[in-house]
Amino acid sequence: MINIGQFNILKVARTAEFGYYLTIDGNKSDDDILLPTKSALERELNVDDEVEAFIYRDSKDRLIATLKTPYAKVGDVSYLEVVDTTTFGAFLDIGLERDVFVPHREQKYKLKKGEKYLFYLYVDKTDRIAATTDIDGFLETNTDYVVGDDTYGIVYDIQQCGNILVAIEGKYRGIVLKSEYYTYVNMGEELKLTVKKFYEDDRIGLTTRKRKLEERDLIQEKILNYLKENGGVMSYNDKSSADDIRRDFNTSKNYFKIALGGLMKKKLITQDENGTKLL
Numbered sequence: 001m002i003n004i005g006q007f008n009i010l011k012v013a014r015t016a017e018f019g020y021y022l023t024i025d026g027n028k029s030d031d032d033i034l035l036p037t038k039s040a041l042e043r044e045l046n047v048d049d050e051v052e053a054f055i056y057r058d059s060k061d062r063l064i065a066t067l068k069t070p071y072a073k074v075g076d077v078s079y080l081e082v083v084d085t086t087t088f089g090a091f092l093d094i095g096l097e098r099d100v101f102v103p104h105r106e107q108k109y110k111l112k113k114g115e116k117y118l119f120y121l122y123v124d125k126t127d128r129i130a131a132t133t134d135i136d137g138f139l140e141t142n143t144d145y146v147v148g149d150d151t152y153g154i155v156y157d158i159q160q161c162g163n164i165l166v167a168i169e170g171k172y173r174g175i176v177l178k179s180e181y182y183t184y185v186n187m188g189e190e191l192k193l194t195v196k197k198f199y200e201d202d203r204i205g206l207t208t209r210k211r212k213l214e215e216r217d218l219i220q221e222k223i224l225n226y227l228k229e230n231g232g233v234m235s236y237n238d239k240s241s242a243d244d245i246r247r248d249f250n251t252s253k254n255y256f257k258i259a260l261g262g263l264m265k266k267k268l269i270t271q272d273e274n275g276t277k278l279l
Contacts (some may be wrong), residue, residue, distance in 0.1 A: 002033070002063065004055050004073030005121060005129045010065070012049045020045050022053060022065055039066035039097075057128050058098060059223035071095045076267065079154060079170055079188075081116045090167050092119060092131055106132035108157070109187050118156045118167055136165065141202040142172040150197045153206060156187055158214045166191065166206065175201045182250040189263035209255075219251050219259035223276075231276035237271040 001025070008032050010022040013032055020040065021032035035045075035053060045051065053065035054073070071094045072078035082100055084091040090111045091099035102111065102120065111117060111133075119131040120138045135156055145151070145168075153166030162178030164185060176193065185191065197205040209215050211222055226248075227234055236245065238260055242253040249256060260276065263269045270277050 003053055003074075004057070004063070004123050004127055007052050007054050007073070008055055009064075010051055012045050012047050012051065014047060015045070022051065033063045033065045035067070039064075040066060041067045043067065054096075056096065056098065061126075061128070066096060068096060069136050072119075072121050074123055074129060077118055077120050077138050077167065077171055079116050080119050080131070082111045082113050084138045085111060085113050094121075094129075100129050100131050102131045102133070106130070108133045115188055116139060118154050118170065128134070132240065135167065136173070139167055140171050142168065142204070143202075145195045145204060147195050147197065151206075152196065153191050153193050155187055155189045155191065158175055158185070158187070164191075166193070167195070168204060168206070174206050175199070175203050176206050176208065179252065180205075180209060182208070182246050182252070189215065198272040215251070215255055216259050216262060219255055220263055222249055222251075223259055223263060224278075227278045232277060235275040237273070239273070 010033070012020050013023045014021045019034055019036040022035055023032055030043070033055065037143055051067065053067055054070055055065055058064040071080060080092045082093060083089050083093045090102040090107065091106050092102060094100050102119065108158045117133060118135050119129050119133060120135045121129060124130040133156070151168055153168045153176070155164055155166055157165035157167065157170060161245055164176040164181065166174045166176060168174040174193070176191070180196065191208060193206040193208060195204060199205060236248070238257045240253070245251065245253050245256045260269070260271065264271070268279060270279055
């Protein structure tokens with residue numbers, strides 16, 4: 001049985017000027033699969049030679065073989081680039097001569113040409129390789145992380161409450177709560193993250209925040225730069241609204257207050273009901 005979208009062990013049944021015909025048992029048949037010369041990666045093959053070939057369908061829907069390694073195969077969750085969008089779907093580059101189709105019904109969010117997102121590859125009802133952005137059920141769990149580990153995650157869903165679902169290392173379930181990030185994020189964006197906690201469903205809780213001292217130092221630098229760029233004064237102080245602080249400094253009100261307190265102890269700033277000033 002031929003597995004479309006996978007590597008198959010096949011034998012050369014016959015040769016031609018333009019390539020090799022492969023079968024499961026090496027016997028000639030009407031179901032021979034063409035391995036074009038350009039897809040044989042300069043290998044010289046003979047009848048009865050065994051090869052491990054990736055099988056997919058060409059532009060005429062014929063089974064075709066290649067010795068190239070695609071960026072992803074059926075059953076994989078992979079970070080792939082959108083190379084075209086149409087009224088009926090989008091197409092992904094998987095490193096082969098034919099791109100993979102993403103039907104509109106399999107797009108949980110709008111895809112943009114030239115951007116990369118996470119997709120799950122499957123074989124559709126017509127025996128073609130297709131892809132979907134609905135990847136959550138195909139992600140794995142990981143028990144090797146410990147709190148404080150640095151990692152990265154790729155955004156694949158933003159919940160109505162503002163929480164972000166990410167695939168840690170592109171394959172493990174993770175979540176970033178709304179209170180743990182302070183910048184606008186896009187689908188498919190790769191975030192630098194730190195493990196914060198573990199949930200009962202084995203999803204890993206993460207944060208975009210630095211460790212406390214690193215975060216404080218970073219915010220203090222932002223505050224000083226803001227002051228220098230605005231004539232040494234700003235309307236923000238420890239009474240400012242959390243939304244305003246989040247918008248302009250990408251941090252929480254609590255961390256902002258800690259940073260202001262540190263700068264005041266260093267006698268670098270002073271603040272009153274009108275805002276903050278450089279000393």
